[in-house]
Amino acid sequence: MSSNRGVVFRGKGEVAVEAIDFPELALGRRSCQHGVILRVVTTNICGSDQHMVRGRTTAPTGMVLGHEITGEVIECGRDVEFIKVGDIVSVPFNVACGRCRNCKRGDTHICLHVNDDRPGGAYGYVDMGGWVGGQAEYVMVPYADFQLLVFPDKEQAMEKILDLTMLSDIFPTGFHGCVTAGVGPGSTVYIAGAGPVGLAAAASAQLLGAACVIVGDMIPERLKQAKSFGCETIDLRQDATMSELIESVLGVPEVDCAVDAVGFEANCHGHNHGQEAPATVLNAAMEIVQAGGRVGIPGLYVTEDPGATSEDAKQGNLSMKFGLGWAKAMSFHTGQTPAMRYHRQLMQAILYDKVAIGKAVNVQTISLDEAPDGYAAFDDGAAKKFVIDPHGQIA
Template structure:
């Protein structure tokens, strides 16, 4: 049996590559065989901003948790009940773990499956409070409900040629796209995307794919704002003394947009002179100010129910000072929660395969080894304008 190594969270600011058990076709929590699962040799697995929340100590994640919910792999073993996925297939793994059988799954709400997490609806690989599933920042990983969950790429050689783009189908591309769709982005729309991290950049690229006329990306990080400009976005530097509204007016001639997307989440910082201070509800309140009356706001940015590092007691349990009265007065629509990846990933795959979008270029993918994962976490935490993709087996060509 091959060895296996994975990236483990070992406390605030610390991750390390450890020797871990080789996966088995079994459900550890339920102590029974997983005949509907497969074992994957991991082709690529990505570092996500959501992982960084845990590594910064901003969740209740336990030490020893094997990280990684963005997984693309080659099937090397299938369970007895798997019919349509075969050994040798290259597949994308939605970060949502879903059974395909419950009421929510049958309604397409795979981000809140009722059968994969005993604590609450919804599960993910390698994530706090998400069902205890082993993460995929590893050499090998087990995936349950394979026939339902996995997206098989139609041609192996084509998939490997475009793997830097296709690896983003497991999370950030569908998540960014979901934020844009939730906000009502369409042809001719003016859009504000808060946050120029990988999800924000994926969202901005998705807005272009959906036909937006102007996409404005806001952030504090000048390197990330420069990356947004490289593929045609306008930018707002929220560290400047000019308000977001004023900067938007300089771009559009009016101080508001049709749609807005929060790709920052609960670790938001203030604007202008206040930008060094954490203000958890900053983005939510800001996007209500700059979104037109009757507009919609997509919120793919992560908000948690437990944040031990929060700035105040209320925020530690996810209670934020949101100006809901403003959103009510402007008849805003809000869409929150995990992206239901399976709603979008097949068509987004086709957009990649047929060269309708260069999502790896937009998010500035950088491939690293499994051994290089700790440094990738460190550099990402410092604000590097890159999407780090881990290549555990050296399968990705330069």
Template sequence: MAGNRAVAYVGPGKVEVRTIDFPELVLKDGPGVNPLNVGRKCDHGVILKIVSTNICGSDQHMVRGRTTAPSGLILGHEITGEVIEVGRDVEFIKKGDLVSVPFNIACGRCRNCKEQNTHVCDNVNPDRPGSAYGYVDMGGWVGGQAEYVMVPYADFQLLKFPDKDQAMEKIRDLTMLSDIFPTGYHGALSAGVKTGSTVYIAGAGPVGLAAAHSAQLLGAAVVIVGDLNEERLAQARTFGCETIDVSKHDDIGEQIEQILGVPEVDCAVDCVGFEAHGHGPNHTEAPATVLNSIMQITRAAGRLGIPGLYVTGDPGAVNEDAKVGTLKIRFGLGWAKAHTFVTGQTPVMKYHRDLMMSILSGRAQIAKAVNATVITLDQAPAAYQDFDKGASKKFVIDPHGMIK
């Protein structure tokens, strides 16, 4: 079989397109592969020809050198593809199916999977519960920013699109089902967004924009998005969000009061994570800023959805505590206000079918909300640079030129 071109992390600030082995239904040794996973047979898996695969902000953390990712790691956990090979033990997924791949890798057999907590599967990562493709400390499953990829546990995990022609017409939207649309939706739902809610979304990157659109789908009365980047805030305004430029304002509550008449919201969503900056014109990195600010501006008994990524190992952190994920959080404030916190990876399978139906029916316009921008595989290194500079785009890699 022919080779397989893929996007590899080289070192801080650099990725490149390399030719790697064509995938097989076995997990082989390689950069980032847990030794206990080497040789793992995946007769329950499939080989996909990638139709679309997206660049994620979580990938950007690795590329900036803010994790312990090894050089040579193949990136990419947002995968949509066509099945070209089926393992011996696969019963229901067929060759030729067009499918969305949840970024969580889940066996379907452990207690957590059976309870729909597929984001913390016990059987796919020897280090700890939970796994993902092409991500540091997640077991070493090869990433999908490539031409081809192997996906295990196919019958359990894969979401098959009912009509391939219809799916290709809406592929810019459907490609978001592997991660950011369910992640944004999970953030909004975890925060308790419902009809009439007032919501603050911290961060106007792709996940923040997805959370804002999700809040609208859930019936929010007002969605306010805060960010340091005016280009991204302008994108949020294109679909009806109010915005706050936190680089110009230290006091978010004061800005919220100008919009709502009161300095608080019903619920808030952190779509920034551990590389957060402080607020105001002289802002510097301060990783607990968003967590503390959303506690401040969320009403008593409100809920906080936290899909923003926080890590246990950050070699580029601002202090020794933050290097191991220990942050200066005003937990007493959250306790006093009886806040509910929901954290962790998103269990994609809990939401992706319903969100697929919202896309196919025309109800959800997620590609428009996040400014989906299709690129070739060879354009990926430049796209990573643009994304790092704050481009208000969700880059969708089309490795085979299949997207119209």
């Protein structure tokens, strides 16, 4: 049997590259003839992975991490009709069957057949069905005909792989945040967070025609990265209200819409910056978004957070100014992103040079053995998106 290695969660603050099982076309003891085995071309480190590594979820030790996967098909199950060996494909981070009522209406992020505990599955993630992660040399992907996005030209795909690798998660996620927030031509939009998802959301807002994209963060290097592709920025360490900070850019204290790309590990802004307050981004959005406006929330919120600073937050209960949102007739859109809803269109935008998403999120390629260092640098706030190249194909 061929060998395989992957990035394994070893407890709070620790990941290791270890030998893992080579994937088989099987689901437990059942054959999985609708699946394929991929030789991983790229696999990315995500902020969602970082939540687990920080000990902020109930992820078990020994889990193989990674849900942002691009690969080359090396084996197809008997029932795969339209994918062939040699195809370069993007894998949506949502595991989805394509057959349940949710998948049939396009809600692949809440598939009913891939997780025994609740709707929705994902590779290498806590409480998402136990699917083996793709921060590895090889991985098995089920429901291949339904899920996989085949790149039309292999040579072109490899030339643009550092952009195309973002199609598995953060580009559709940032785009979904903007779409659900109502970003459109002429919009003014506030993006909370200049991590990779926030930067992807900012690039998406520009692609959707926003007039002004404002990105807020507390890390100067990340704000510099947002500014590098035309965003306005606000340093949230400043001791001012959110309305005042928005007014300093726009001349008025409100935006048309907002995107929360931070999630539950948010910190206070102003003189309390660095103090955790998991609902602070949601409360800020209610303050600065116009009456009748919308907030897209691709940032992760969890049902259990063992590392939270309060007992309520440990159970996912947040102290929100929901009355303000109700009084302003605002809409909030939550949940994971149905990546398949957007990935083909965003692929086309990349291939036709309408967006340089890899440049926007500041890609840095690393080897599989360098993954633990990548996790550590990301945890320290590096203004980079770490892309793992398991087989040394990119360099």
